[in-house]
Amino acid sequence: MLALKAENISKQYRLGQVGTGTLSHDLNRFWYKVRGKEDPYLKIGEANDRSTKGDSEYVWSLRDINFEIEQGDAVGIIGRNGAGKSTLLKLLSKVTKPTTGKIYTNGRIASLLEVGTGFHPEMTGRENVFLNGAILGMTRKEIKRKFDEIVAFSGVERYIDTPVKRYSSGMYVRLAFAVAAHLESEILIVDEVLAVGDAEFQKKCLGKMNDVTKGEGRTILFVSHNMAAVKQLCTSGILLKNGQVAHRGDINSVLENYIINELSPNSEFRYIEDLNKKAQIRKVKVYNNNGVETTEFGHSDDINLDISFINREVKGGIRVNIAVLDKFENVIFVTRKVFEEKNENNFTIKIEGGKLIPNTYMLSVAIDTPAVELYDIIKGGIQLNIIETGHENFLTGDTENGIITPPVLWI
Known part of the structure; x- marks a missing residue:
């Protein structure tokens, strides 16, 4: 059974702007749409290659992404910084809409895209567990049943009635991950945020995600620059390069492709002066x-x-x-x-x-x-x-x- 399907999804941004940027561009888009013509700005965007200057003010963060993910799969999404990994997760989590294409999901999605996603800083940890659970589509009864397990896993029991604005980043991500992993969503999406936690907590998280996929049959999408963690958790992978799928397959072949073709094989490191470094x-x-x-x-x-x-x-x-x-x-x-x-x-x-x-x-x-x-x-x-x-x-x-x-x- 399919859990997720991406069909020709693309995401375009205008550099230096929020949204499409200007009223004139929005009106131009509307005029083309009512006449039944294609959006003119879809033709002028450039690939998301940060190493080149480029001429267009529009850039494709993602371009023509297609894949299918079966229920119970653990999929690693890897690539260099700026390849489009986080943008893809935001589209799948419905944080933002794709410029073109469609995304089909089967089941509720729990996502952890950045530290404290969905948390209100003025509310306590306890209140945020219920708030976050409600955002993920859980009933209060479901949340109450899992509450003690969530708090025990997070290790912040002593501070559960303290406003989360006083939490450290590590405490934030511990509680946020515990909520996302323990509530009964069919799809769990996790970005690089686990890097905030200490080594012991990262190991604990990987163990929980293993249980989620193999024991509970839930689907996981996992973004990380830690190749060992990706290999340990995931069975298949997607390699992104400049906003496009460069390779798709079992996790070993994707990692091999990334290491051979993406990581620099240079014999000499190129120095760029940074006076901010001591x-x-x-x-x-x-x-x-x-x-x-x-x-x-x-x-x-x-x-x-x-x-x-x-x-x-x-x-x-x-x-x-x-x-x-x-x-x-x-x-x-x-x-x-x-x-x-x-x-x-x-x-x-x-x-x-x-x-x-x-x-x-x-x-x-x-x-x-x-x-x-x-x-x-x-x-x-x-x-x-x-x-x-x-x-x-x-x-x-x-x-x-x-x-x-x-x-x-x-x-």
């Missing part, structure tokens, strides 16, 4: 023992990293963290080095050959202090491809996670 990474370059910049290494090849950063304001020690992640963003290993106060630093590290099994990895570099105040991070911008050379030996070490005793040499 410390900033200026260069991350990857090269082999011959000095050739590359992202592809044989199993036995050394991987050399040339890194530089600038410290503008941080006093005392500052540290650089280098992590290798697998294609689902699970950390394989991390190493770090502490630097004394100095405006500019440049250093090289070497990851010895033979330590990473053939696979695709991503490099993450971050600057913070021992008190764990983060100043800058590069994640997923550089890809490492380890290929088989015919001399691999995986008899020792943790090959399941892709690493065998990873020594890192600082130079």
Whole structure:
């Protein structure tokens, strides 16, 4: 049975304006409509590519989206920032209307699109549970039956009679998620808001969403930049690029497509100065023992990293963290080095050959202090491809996670 169907849906915005922008444009649209002609502004919009300037004042946030989702499916929607993921969820949640196309739904929808969606800041947590439930189409009897379970899951029982305007963002999202997940809607739509919660709560949420799909047969649409969470929860996926569907299929094929075609395979990070950052990474370059910049290494090849950063304001020690992640963003290993106060630093590290099994990895570099105040991070911008050379030996070490005793040499 179908839970959701999107049929040629598109969403157009006029840059710098709310709605269609001007009275003259609205009148022009009306004039074309009464004459039975197509909206003239549907012909002039440009694709939602934020990397190019463009000439039109109209932009397509989404364009010609088609898909069907079966009841009980857990679907991950992934893509770069600005690809149209949140806009798609807003259309499916009926927060906004599509410019063209139709959306068919079978059942009630509970959506969590941003922290505190549907909450009134002056009302208490208790009152907001009933308000939010009513917005989702639940009866008071249904809400009362689930109330104790909602409060217990959220972990904010002590503050349930406190106005939510005094809640932290973490408390907000805990209660909002608990309401959306526990009330008896057939479709649950969750945006990246779970990133606000701590690691323990994120794990708890993923467990609940697993129960919702596998145990209760409800449908979930999940947007996240955490590829490991998407892989764990979802069975199928939709990859968006510049407002269009770039790939649709089982979750493994969608993630592979995203990693190979969307994440930058560059061997060097491109620095853009940001004077608002107290410390900033200026260069991350990857090269082999011959000095050739590359992202592809044989199993036995050394991987050399040339890194530089600038410290503008941080006093005392500052540290650089280098992590290798697998294609689902699970950390394989991390190493770090502490630097004394100095405006500019440049250093090289070497990851010895033979330590990473053939696979695709991503490099993450971050600057913070021992008190764990983060100043800058590069994640997923550089890809490492380890290929088989015919001399691999995986008899020792943790090959399941892709690493065998990873020594890192600082130079």
